[in-house]
Amino acid sequence: MKGMSLIVKSITNIAVGFIFIYGIYIVLHGHLTPGGGFAGGVIIAGAFILKFLAFGSAIKAERQSSTITSTFESIGGLLFIGIALMGLVITGTFFLNFLPKGIQLHLLSAGIIPFCNIAIGIKVCAGLFAIFLALAAVKYSMED
């Protein structure tokens, strides 16, 4: 698909960095402020979709980016299941909150909740970008 004009490309180069940082902030502070893994993951996917829409198919080969995106989604899902199974291995209960709770209202508190948020953020971001690539970017033959 074609890209857009030069003004859109210049502003996208600046804006994508800010949107990415904002999405990571929402994911990491999910246990202290509203947000969490799902909202932050969708915002980071929005940053990638914006870069793809502004530059067209010229940025990289589409098949390669589809493969990398699927790999990241599987990594996110396996990380989430891995945290749950570690609770089963260390204590006797699936999905138990086994890390120390820490000082309240600090960034590194609340046990496994920040790590679960990071895993879900990676998974949702990669999944939504894969949906967008399949629907809007892949060229397919017109007759079945």
Place this chain on the structure above:
Amino acid sequence: MIELYLFLIFMLIAAIIATEIKDLLAAVISLGAVGFSVAIMFIFVQAPDLAIVQIVVEVLTVVVFVAVILRTTHIDETIGKKLSGAQILSIFLYAVFAMLFLIVVLRALQEMPAFGDATMKVAAEYIKIGLPQAGGANLVADVILDFRALDTLGEATVLFTSVIGVVALMRKSGRKR
């Protein structure tokens, strides 16, 4: 609560426009208007977590709809033709069902507590033990990732399945010649 009623009326008018208009792109933009009104009403009932997720999910839904429409028949809908017999029968049956449904639902809504007086029998327990036992200050994140984490696992599975379905359906068809 007057602003809540104003946004509800705007939402219903946008919904009726989205179902009846002839141009497909205009219908999708009205769908976007309904989604934004739902997000603003989430802010009015003090649910900022839901408002963030609703806005970004609704923007992505409109993007996916527009991506599908621009690859196909572009603009106009093909319903200018007269109604067939089966369609008139379905509209009549739907009207009967909607009348009965509304009567039963309004009778059920009278038994519920009124708007603004939530009886928090289960939630009182979660609010009391949320910060000491789970450690997070965001009580909603506590509930979805510590007290009810299996629901989050089920939802991650559903999202993964739908992504697999979309990617598998949009492969290039046909064998190598």
Place this chain on the structure above:
Amino acid sequence: MMIFASCIILFLIGLYAIVTKRNLIKIAIGFAFIEYAINLLFALIGFKRDAIAPIITSLDAPHNFVDPIPQALVLTAIVIALGTTALMLTVILRIYNRFKTFDIAEIKKLKG
């Protein structure tokens, strides 16, 4: 009670779009309306007058929160709605490639 009834009216508008319309895109829009209406109904049930959002900001403030449990259920439901809408639109796109139309009466005639 009128606020709850408005959510049910949005649900019925979506059901009307699914049952009586002939265009596949209008049917998909109807499904999206049903999901928005049910999520809004759940979030409105948990509202308590003069209460604040369920986020603890300081350790010694009194706790007067709205209900956090409907918010947790609706958070999951919103993301699932996105997944099902995307899959439905993919199937509609493939149907258009095969039959070159969105009209379900034409598709019924052309099948096979």
